[in-house]
Every structure is written in C-alpha cells, then in structure tokens.
Amino acid sequence: MKIPGVEYRTLCKYCNLSNELLIAEEGGFRVYAYDEPFNNGHLVIVPKRHVPLTELSTSELYHALKLVRRAEAVLRRVYNPHGLNVGLVTYPHAAFHVVPRWNGDVSFIKVFFNAKPIPETPMEYARRIRNAWEQA
Template sequence: MLPEPAPGFAGVPDAFERLWTPHRMVYVDGQDKPADGDSGQCPFCRTPERDDAEGLVVHRAEHAYAVLNLYPYNPGHLLVCPYRHVADLTELSTAERVEIGELTATAMSVLRQVSKPHGFNLGMNQGAVAGAGIAAHLHQHVVPRWSGDANFFPIIAQTKALPQVLGETRDLLSAAWEEATC
C-alpha cells in the first residue's frame, strides 16, 4: 500500500491558495523563442502580419509598432519593436531609432492616461547574456509601475497577478493612443 500524499501534493487540499499559470510554460520552455537570426520564426516579425486585436498590437507606425507583451511583468507592459529583424540598437537606421523613441514616449503618455502608473521601467536587453528573451529582434520594454506593485507572488510563486485580460488592455490602450496622436 502506498503512503498517503502530503497536503498540497498532487491536488490534496492544504491551507494555501494556489494560482496556477500553465500558459507561462510556453515562455518558460522557450517555445516562442526563435533560433538566432531566424526571422521566419520570430514572433516580432510575425505579429505585424496579424490583425491588431489578434496580435495585441496597440499602434503601428512607419518603422516600428507598439504591442502588448504576451508575458507581462505588469499590466500594460508594452514592447516597441522595429519591423526590421535586427538584434542591436546600432543596426537601426536613424529614422528607426527616432521612431522607437517617439513611440516609447507616446506609450508612456497613453499608459499614464489609461492606467495612472506612478513610474516606468524602460529598457532594451541587448543579447541573451544581458537577459534578452528574444535576442535576435530588438525590442524596447515599457513597463508601468505602481507603488507596492512588487509583492510576494513573483518571488514565491513566479506568478504575476494581472487584473485585466490582454485583449481588454489592448483595446483601452489602442483607443487612447488614437486620441493622443490625433
């Protein structure tokens, strides 16, 4: 006869509430990460081929676009991506660099209007060793932050609680972006 499993093991109830995020296993396992240099498998190259709602695109410009991060650190976490498949900031044209900067500034304004964050983290991780999840296609992170938004979930459970589904967030930001640029 097998021993009875300990509480919390294999679904046996215990005193803890659990948040399961099985959708994140795609990210953890690297299933969406293209081989370096493979633009055919790159999600940042494929996204502009989809319609905006399906691809979570918030705004399209001439050289770059703003899209919700499929694996956000915080609600409203946007990525600003050039259309061209380039890995390094120095590979961008002047027009691409300027437009990425402009889109980043507009993203901050739109997020302030829609979500009222207290601050932002902005950044590009250049290369896998620097933390880039998809190192082959440059992308700028625009992460809204609120006082107290870092709690025990990410530390203990590798989980982030998001109060809104990505499609709803995309619709709100896209509408506000159109108002901000009219």
C-alpha cells in the same frame, strides 16, 4: 541536423506577436500589448524588420523613442502608474519594453511562485490602449 529543402525560420518572439495585440503601426515599428506582461499595460515597441539595435538607423532610433514617449503619455493617462520603466532588448531583435510600475508591485506571489496576478488580459488592455493611442 537540417533537412535539405526545408525552410528554417528563426523562432523569434517579436516576429511572432499576435495581431490581436497590435496597438499601432508607424514609421517601420509596431506597438503591441506584450503577451507575457510584467504588469498591466506592459507594451513592447519593435521594428518590423528582424534586426538588432546596431542595424537601426539614427532616424529609426529617433522614431522608436518618439513611440516610447507616446506610450508613456498613453499609459499615464489610462493607468496613472507611479512610474514607468523602459527595458531595451538589443539582440537579435531590438525591442523597447515600456512597463507601468506601481509602488509594491513586486508581490510575494511573484517572489515565491514566479507568477503575477494582472487585472486585465493583454487582449483586454490592448483594446483599451488602442483607443487611447488614437487620441494621443
């Protein structure tokens, strides 16, 4: 039931990421340290507008991929991972997740307890990556 006169906003995770986790902002996109990281250094690149992938222009897609490429360079320099995965959420709010991977990083703790120990908090790694981002 909706109450007349009350503004209902979509509860969107990507529209409500904390500014404390913000790493960079450019070309209509924001880069954040993800607050529910799969791994240390997990970043997410999101358009500032609450739009699905189908509503991003070709030049916005190009810019998003340039940010993914920069995220790769920064994460490789800071964490030297064995690999990097990109996961794309398309709807309702497009989001490019960039996740550093290490051999054996799916541990028994994840399998049995659906939890994963991460050596740094997202706030800590946001700080570290923010510094490296400026130098990339």
